[in-house]
Amino acid sequence: MSSTAGLGDALVDWYDTAARNLPWRRPGVDPWAVLVSEVMLQQTPVARVEPVWAAWMARWPTPADLAAASPAEVIRMWGKLGYPRRALRLRETAVALTERHGGAVPADVAALEALPGIGTYTARAVACFGHGTPQPVVDTNVRRVVARLVHGRAEAGTARPSDLTDVAALAPAGRERACRFSVAAMELGALVCVARTPRCAVCPVRDRCAWRLAGSPAHDGPARRVQRFTGTDRQVRGRLLDVLRAAEGPVAASSLDEAWDDAAQRSRCLDSLLADGLVEQTPDGRFALPA
DNA sequence: TACACGTGGAA
DNA sequence: TTTCCAAGTGT
Known part of the structure; x- marks a missing residue:
């Protein structure tokens, strides 16, 4: 057993x-x-x-x-x-x-x-x-649940191929029930076994959780580095696209100037949006969402 | 492997 | 106010 x-x-x-x-x-x-x-x-x-x-x-x-x-x-x-x-x-x-x-x-x-x-x-x-085809379904919630419940660790590490077999090993028999297990593991991670403050008091498997049985040890590995957003190209791209989404039709380059002060960064981001196919340039030199 | 890629609510 | 983080994918 x-x-x-x-x-x-x-x-x-x-x-x-x-x-x-x-x-x-x-x-x-x-x-x-x-x-x-x-x-x-x-x-x-x-x-x-x-x-x-x-x-x-x-x-x-x-x-x-x-x-x-x-x-x-x-x-x-x-x-x-x-x-x-x-x-x-x-x-x-x-x-x-x-x-x-x-x-x-x-x-x-x-x-x-x-x-x-x-x-x-x-x-x-x-x-x-x-x-309704049973599959191990591993997202960030499930990796966290498995890290705690099975491996006794506070946090999941980087995603690995073995995550799929870890989860598959927990699945109950039967097609319908195995599928329901996959969504259940995600739901537990989303509602109970959450990242910041897990709600162990209401966890249905708290008495069998390897992490709790080990005394809920703190995460020991390197701290997960958090992504910056302010000032990044991501923010600038978002601003530029925001202007184009709100516009009825093509807009002049000067309208995009208002979205971000740094001209070099603005230009680089506009180029990347064009390359991604999120923006196109009209024959008269204006910019628009791709028709 | 690590980084780029949007956004906004909660703590 | 700042930081965290939310059902990932592509390179």
């Missing part, structure tokens, strides 16, 4: 009583809608995704609908979710599904990973939550 026996079942039972009622988890939501939600949720809080996802799915219910939209429409609808290259890649994925998969979302992990913007996590999440 493994020391982790029954952990997966315990998490599923907890999930059945504690899960949030998120719109992309409701019955009848198709794999495309799940895929859209997963891309929007990359590095982005649930509360910010919910309204955008609802409007997005109402406007573009199928991959073919999104594939027919212009990048400009897609970038505008993406709004302030952040990392707008995700919006372009999601549209490119819609095009690929329409052209190569008959407009359907594949259930095969390798086929999903071949799509733009779909990586190790998202491919398995779509297979599992969208199609």
Whole structure:
């Protein structure tokens, strides 16, 4: 009998009583809608995704609908979710599904990973939550849960391929239950086994948590370095795109000057937006979202 | 492996 | 006010 026996079942039972009622988890939501939600949720809080996802799915219910939209429409609808290259890649994925998969979302992990913007996590999440195909689904929540519950460490390290086998070892039997376990592990990390102040008092597996049994030791490795934002190219790109999103049509370069003082940085960021396909230059030299 | 890539709410 | 951090991917 493994020391982790029954952990997966315990998490599923907890999930059945504690899960949030998120719109992309409701019955009848198709794999495309799940895929859209997963891309929007990359590095982005649930509360910010919910309204955008609802409007997005109402406007573009199928991959073919999104594939027919212009990048400009897609970038505008993406709004302030952040990392707008995700919006372009999601549209490119819609095009690929329409052209190569008959407009359907594949259930095969390798086929999903071949799509733009779909990586190790998202491919398995779509297979599992969208199609009901059991997969180990490892995001930042799950890596933290496994680090504490199984390995007795306060924090997860850098993502490793072995994360997938760590999680797969906890999954209960049965297709439906294994899928529910995958979402349950994420939910525990999102609601209980959170990064800053874990709520161990309400944790369904606190009595079997290796980290608690070890006395909840502090993180010993190197401190995770936090990303700066103020003054970075990321901020400047965001400012520039903000101007273009708000404009009705193309804007003159002088309008972009107001977005950021440092001309060299502004120019570099505009170039990178052009290279990314988030901005295009019109024949008369003005700038706009790509038509 | 490490870094770039948006945004804004909570502590 | 500053820092942390949120369902990652691509290079």
